[in-house]
Amino acid sequence: MNSLAFRLIFLFASTLVTSASAADLAYHQGGICLSYSQSTLPTLDAGTIHQTVWSNFENARDAMSDPRVLANRRSAYVWAMQARWACSAAVGYLEGGHMDEESIQKCDCFYRRFISFR
Numbered sequence: 001m002n003s004l005a006f007r008l009i010f011l012f013a014s015t016l017v018t019s020a021s022a023a024d025l026a027y028h029q030g031g032i033c034l035s036y037s038q039s040t041l042p043t044l045d046a047g048t049i050h051q052t053v054w055s056n057f058e059n060a061r062d063a064m065s066d067p068r069v070l071a072n073r074r075s076a077y078v079w080a081m082q083a084r085w086a087c088s089a090a091v092g093y094l095e096g097g098h099m100d101e102e103s104i105q106k107c108d109c110f111y112r113r114f115i116s117f118r
Contacts, residue, residue: 033082034110044099050094051103056111057087063114072117079114086110 060083063069069076081095087107093100 033109
């Protein structure tokens with residue numbers, strides 16, 4: 001095999017590996033919860049929703065300073081951070097007297113995702 005053919009094969013293989021790694025990296029860093037609309041939390045009574053959202057928020061917030069979460073190699077910290085953000089938005093709406101279904105669903109989805117990586 002000549003030098004040019006080897007370089008082209010190496011460049012092609014490097015591009016494939018880099019693309020796959022970049023897609024994986026974006027998935028873990030972005031913290032996207034595509035299935036949030038499947039959450040049934042908004043269908044529960046208002047008291048249960050409020051209690052669950054607050055609990056999720058507090059657990060995610062506390063997890064962000066937990067050494068086990070910080071050392072976790074499965075992205076638990078990223079999902080805890082996303083859950084804290086989503087649940088704080090839901091808490092804000094609830095405290096303002098508004099039941100925002102989407103923020104409640106995202107809180108539930110991110111929190112479940114965090115728990116699965118913990």
